[in-house]
Amino acid sequence: MFKPAEFKNPEQEIERFQRRLAVTGGLVLAAFFLLFVRFFWLQVVQHEHYQTRAEDNRISLVPIVPNRGVIVDRNGVVLARNYSAYTLEITPSRVADLEGAINELARIIDIQPKDRKRFRKLLEESRNFESLPIRTRLTDEEVARFIAQRFRFPGVEIKARLFRQYPQAELASHALGYIGRVNERDLGTIEKNNAEDNYRGTEHFGKTGLEQKYEFELHGQTGFEQVEVDAGGRAVRVLSRTAPLPGNNLVLTLDAKLQQVVERAFGKRRGALVAIEPSSGGILALVSMPGYDPNLFVDGIHPQDWELLNTSEDKPMVNRALNGAYPPGSTFKPFMALAALETGKRTPQQTISDPGFFNFGGHTFRDDKKGGHGVVDMYKSIVHSCDTYYYVLANDMGIDAISGFMRQLGFGSPTGIDIEGESKGVLPSQEWKRKRFRKPEQQKWYAGETISIGIGQGYNAYTPIQLAQATAAIANNGVMFRPHLVKYVENINTGERRPVEPEPLRVLSYKPAHLEVIRQAMVGVNKEGTGTRAFAGAEYVSAGKTGTAQVYSLKGAKYEAGKVQERLRDHALFIAFAPADQPTIALAVLVENGGFGAQSAAPIARQVLDYWLLGKLPKDAAPEFEEEGEGG
Amino acid sequence: MAELAFRPREWAQKLVAPIDPVLLGMLALLLGYAMLVLVSASPERLNNQILNLAVALVVMRVAAQVPPQRLMHLALPLYVGGVLLLVAVALFGDISKGARRWLNLGFMRIQPSELMKIAVPLMLAWYFQKHEAMLRARDWIVAALILLLPVGLIVRQPDLGTAILVFAAGFFVLFLAGLSWKVMAALLFGGLASLPFAWTLLHDYQRQRILTLIDPEADPLGKGFHIIQSTIAVGSGGILGKGWGNGTQTHLEFIPERHTDFIFAVLSEEFGLLGNTFLLAIYALIIGRGLMIAANAPTLFSRLLAGSITLIFFTYAFVNMGMVSGILPVVGVPLPFVSYGGTALVTLFAGVGILMSIHKHRMLVQK
Numbered sequence: 001m002f003k004p005a006e007f008k009n010p011e012q013e014i015e016r017f018q019r020r021l022a023v024t025g026g027l028v029l030a031a032f033f034l035l036f037v038r039f040f041w042l043q044v045v046q047h048e049h050y051q052t053r054a055e056d057n058r059i060s061l062v063p064i065v066p067n068r069g070v071i072v073d074r075n076g077v078v079l080a081r082n083y084s085a086y087t088l089e090i091t092p093s094r095v096a097d098l099e100g101a102i103n104e105l106a107r108i109i110d111i112q113p114k115d116r117k118r119f120r121k122l123l124e125e126s127r128n129f130e131s132l133p134i135r136t137r138l139t140d141e142e143v144a145r146f147i148a149q150r151f152r153f154p155g156v157e158i159k160a161r162l163f164r165q166y167p168q169a170e171l172a173s174h175a176l177g178y179i180g181r182v183n184e185r186d187l188g189t190i191e192k193n194n195a196e197d198n199y200r201g202t203e204h205f206g207k208t209g210l211e212q213k214y215e216f217e218l219h220g221q222t223g224f225e226q227v228e229v230d231a232g233g234r235a236v237r238v239l240s241r242t243a244p245l246p247g248n249n250l251v252l253t254l255d256a257k258l259q260q261v262v263e264r265a266f267g268k269r270r271g272a273l274v275a276i277e278p279s280s281g282g283i284l285a286l287v288s289m290p291g292y293d294p295n296l297f298v299d300g301i302h303p304q305d306w307e308l309l310n311t312s313e314d315k316p317m318v319n320r321a322l323n324g325a326y327p328p329g330s331t332f333k334p335f336m337a338l339a340a341l342e343t344g345k346r347t348p349q350q351t352i353s354d355p356g357f358f359n360f361g362g363h364t365f366r367d368d369k370k371g372g373h374g375v376v377d378m379y380k381s382i383v384h385s386c387d388t389y390y391y392v393l394a395n396d397m398g399i400d401a402i403s404g405f406m407r408q409l410g411f412g413s414p415t416g417i418d419i420e421g422e423s424k425g426v427l428p429s430q431e432w433k434r435k436r437f438r439k440p441e442q443q444k445w446y447a448g449e450t451i452s453i454g455i456g457q458g459y460n461a462y463t464p465i466q467l468a469q470a471t472a473a474i475a476n477n478g479v480m481f482r483p484h485l486v487k488y489v490e491n492i493n494t495g496e497r498r499p500v501e502p503e504p505l506r507v508l509s510y511k512p513a514h515l516e517v518i519r520q521a522m523v524g525v526n527k528e529g530t531g532t533r534a535f536a537g538a539e540y541v542s543a544g545k546t547g548t549a550q551v552y553s554l555k556g557a558k559y560e561a562g563k564v565q566e567r568l569r570d571h572a573l574f575i576a577f578a579p580a581d582q583p584t585i586a587l588a589v590l591v592e593n594g595g596f597g598a599q600s601a602a603p604i605a606r607q608v609l610d611y612w613l614l615g616k617l618p619k620d621a622a623p624e625f626e627e628e629g630e631g632g
Numbered sequence: 633m634a635e636l637a638f639r640p641r642e643w644a645q646k647l648v649a650p651i652d653p654v655l656l657g658m659l660a661l662l663l664g665y666a667m668l669v670l671v672s673a674s675p676e677r678l679n680n681q682i683l684n685l686a687v688a689l690v691v692m693r694v695a696a697q698v699p700p701q702r703l704m705h706l707a708l709p710l711y712v713g714g715v716l717l718l719v720a721v722a723l724f725g726d727i728s729k730g731a732r733r734w735l736n737l738g739f740m741r742i743q744p745s746e747l748m749k750i751a752v753p754l755m756l757a758w759y760f761q762k763h764e765a766m767l768r769a770r771d772w773i774v775a776a777l778i779l780l781l782p783v784g785l786i787v788r789q790p791d792l793g794t795a796i797l798v799f800a801a802g803f804f805v806l807f808l809a810g811l812s813w814k815v816m817a818a819l820l821f822g823g824l825a826s827l828p829f830a831w832t833l834l835h836d837y838q839r840q841r842i843l844t845l846i847d848p849e850a851d852p853l854g855k856g857f858h859i860i861q862s863t864i865a866v867g868s869g870g871i872l873g874k875g876w877g878n879g880t881q882t883h884l885e886f887i888p889e890r891h892t893d894f895i896f897a898v899l900s901e902e903f904g905l906l907g908n909t910f911l912l913a914i915y916a917l918i919i920g921r922g923l924m925i926a927a928n929a930p931t932l933f934s935r936l937l938a939g940s941i942t943l944i945f946f947t948y949a950f951v952n953m954g955m956v957s958g959i960l961p962v963v964g965v966p967l968p969f970v971s972y973g974g975t976a977l978v979t980l981f982a983g984v985g986i987l988m989s990i991h992k993h994r995m996l997v998q999k
Contacts, residue, residue, distance in 0.1 A: 013932070016810055017808060017810075017927075017932075017935055017939075018927055020807060020808050020810065021808065021923055021926060021927055021939060024804070024807070024808070024923070024939070024943060025919075025920070025923050028916070028919055028943075028946050029916070031946070031950050032912050032915070032916055032950075034959075035908075035912065035950065035953050035954065035957070036908075036909065036912060038954075038957050038958075038959055039866065039900070039905055039908045039909075039957060040905065042863065042866045042867040042957060042958075043866060043867060043869055043870050043871060043900070043904060043905040043908070044870070044871060044905060046867050047867060047868070047870045047871075049867065050863070050864050050866070050867025050868040051867070051868045051870065053864045053867075053868070054864050054865070054867075054868035054880055054881055055880075057861075057864065057880070057881065057884070057886055058880045058884055228880075228884065229884065230884040230885045230886070236884065
């Protein structure tokens with residue numbers, strides 16, 4: 001007993017107990033009042049805020065992706081369309097063990113290693129809550145097998161999706177381009193166009209070609225479903241629906257059959273061809289060989305295919321028609337001749353005597369024909385492709401007069417065709433050289449450099465489409481159009497057809513007499529000159545010009561095709577338009593490492609013109625040509 | 633024996649004799665309300681809950697029959713048995729959801745901590761009754777140990793919710809028995825001072841719950857999800873509520889555990905501030921009735937027991953509503969008499985039965 005005991009008085013005891021009870025009663029009321037205040041705060045003061053949050057929880061806007069517009073050629077041949085197919089998709093965020101789940105899936109559905117690879121690549125590129133395809137184009141049997149076991153696979157779903165399909169496969173692949181899954185760069189483009197809302201739910205985006213250029217026309221207006229969702233994100237019921245509006249269709253100026261004729265004519269050869277309707281700028285054929293199958297890209301290309309396309313020496317992914325810059329070789333001569341007439345440096349009748357070479361500043365510029373062409377006037381210079389005539393002419397005109405004239409014809413600038421990423425090529429001039437090089441001695445233009453410019457060599461480098469555009473300008477008497485692939489954009493909701501305006505880009509007021517000289521000379525090429533063989537027996541009058549572009553300088557040594565590696569052989573070129581008096585088609589064709597233009601490029605042009613003007617399909621075997629004297 | 637069979641009226645009278653109609657009436661109101669909410673939250677569980685309720689009412693009726701003196705005799709064995717079971721749980725208990733709370737007896741699984749909600753106040757009330765004549769410092773220390781031993785065992789399981797309830801039940805006995813304000817003040821300050829230390833003793837998930845309470849938006853889809861969604865449910869209910877069966881948070885499954893610990897969110901969403909106030913009022917009435925019974929109880933034992941049981945009801949209600957409305961951390965405490973689940977209901981009605989018994993025997997001369 002270390003403390004005195006507390007003696008109790010029962011009365012006091014009860015009184016104290018009741019006091020304590022009263023205190024607790026007070027505390028209970030205080031606590032309940034506190035709760036009431038809290039409820040009042042949440043349910044009255046903050047009610048609106050929580051009301052909104054509950055609604056946000058409840059209602060989710062589910063985008064309905066519109067059907068992408070289809071692309072057809074000028075005759076209605078379908079080049080890009082959509083079809084519906086089933087895909088097996090995984091939402092990575094809802095699957096704990098991805099690898100395990102895929103292994104399990106592989107036991108009921110055929111999943112190849114390349115499917116896994118592609119899935120992994122998609123996974124790296126995407127956000128986790130997106131559902132990503134592990135297999136596309138399931139068969140009905142596969143769908144049925146999965147449905148039967150789907151309870152085993154949370155986060156894995158079968159979805160019916162619209163796929164882009166290019167029914168002509170490789171045909172016009174560079175013109176059409178392709179669509180692929182939306183990536184970071186595309187998101188940037190979408191943001192720049194303030195189209196984020198319209199692209200909610202969209203998984204594909206035009207990557208190249210027309211699919212890219214007309215992305216916002218083709219896409220359409222995304223529809224929405226207001227859906228009540230539960231906490232798991234599952235839709236419970238649809239509250240309202242705004243239907244999507246399908247994208248606009250593209251009707252092209254391109255002729256799929258003509259395109260096919262060209263692609264067959266090329267066969268395994270590399271090169272490009274651009275055929276334009278001179279009176280409108282509408283492109284009739286845009287060929288870059290080899291092509292590729294755009295269908296490969298639609299749902300994420302398999303890494304092996306991508307590797308193959310990109311490491312191939314033939315570079316099938318490069319659009320040579322727009323991005324290949326080649327020296328035009330002798331196809332440059334008609335334009336040089338026109339420049340000479342327009343600047344007054346030559347008359348058609350003026351002649352030179354060609355000894356087979358031209359000496360300038362201690363350097364000898366050779367003509368292709370040993371001993372020379374003798375007396376040469378303008379007509380003959382084009383028909384027989386006399387180099388010496390143009391060495392002298394270039395020297396007389398000077399580089400800036402040449403480049404000033406050529407710029408008007410569109411050389412060295414993008415043509416503005418409705419495909420992104422066109423190269424501008426090189427139109428050499430003093431200014432160009434000053435900007436191009438760093439060292440002062442390199443920046444200076446030497447008069448000697450002007451000489452080979454005259455025959456389309458030297459620094460000259462133009463894209464096939466620039467060459468075709470310039471040819472079309474001459475064919476159309478100097479009235480130039482912007483080359484374009486889309487004839488009109490068709491709104492299938494309203495039926496409205498919006499033409500891509502055929503307004504001239506610029507009108508070059510050349511003297512009709514001058515144009516006539518050039519036209520006659522080019523007609524002469526196919527009648528009695530370097531193009532004779534290719535156009536033997538043609539039932540129409542055509543104008544043309546052959547060309548050969550050096551790939552590799554042999555430094556004076558004689559060029560012998562057989563002894564040079566295939567890849568170092570000269571490029572063959574040909575420009576043409578027909579019928580000569582009322583041209584409906586102008587073209588430029590280039591065959592990489594094809595040797596002489598007359599030999600490999602001109603026959604392709606012949607097939608194009610035969611088909612376009614006469615509807616004649618080529619005989620299977622292209623005629624063989626013997627070596628023949630040819631300029632440049 | 634045969635005589636009884638022929639007198640159903642007398643039978644019925646005997647059956648209802650120990651029952652306090654006032655308390656039962658209030659409870660009936662509360663239970664009706666609870667059923668209404670349950671039908672909205674989880675209609676498929678109504679039948680089960682009615683069954684639970686039937687069992688609980690039988691327990692109540694049995695408890696009401698037992699006179700306080702008999703209860704006193706039960707105090708020590710119940711308490712000692714309960715502590716032994718808790719030790720057994722710690723040694724051999726089943727682990728479920730990361731906590732060791734259940735004891736598998738072969739034919740059934742029991743949760744001994746539940747028993748302690750009644751056994752601890754019973755034991756303490758008995759202890760104070762025994763030392764009624766002279767309360768020495770040593771007696772307070774023993775009382776504190778009686779309280780802290782089972783609480784400690786339950787905290788270790790870990791089951792913070794039950795530990796809080798058991799501690800509260802015992803502490804109310806000490807408080808009503810006259811624990812000096814000075815000691816309480818000292819304990820309070822001591823407690824506050826040792827908070828940083830206590831923090832280190834908490835399990836990660838317990839710490840997380842407290843952090844979540846302070847800033848639920850830090851992890852809205854993870855740890856903060858429960859509390860954010862229940863707060864939204866309460867707030868979006870407004871003054872009149874969205875109407876019975878119309879709670880979007882409830883029916884689109886945004887409220888976790890909507891039929892058990894978070895049923896108050898359902899009630900709040902569908903019946904609004906009005907419904908909440910009604911609920912608070914019924915609780916206040918029941919607690920008031922319990923405190924009245926305590927005030928009129930004839931012995932120290934029954935006074936302390938009645939007061940303590942009543943205040944457990946309060947603790948349940950306050951902790952649960954505080955948690956659902958986002959002012960207390962999430963601990964597993966159900967809303968008394970409303971949440972779905974048999975265990976809590978049986979415990980609660982055992983308490984009601986004891987209250988009724990104490991009320992019934994208020995006039996009897998003790999000893």
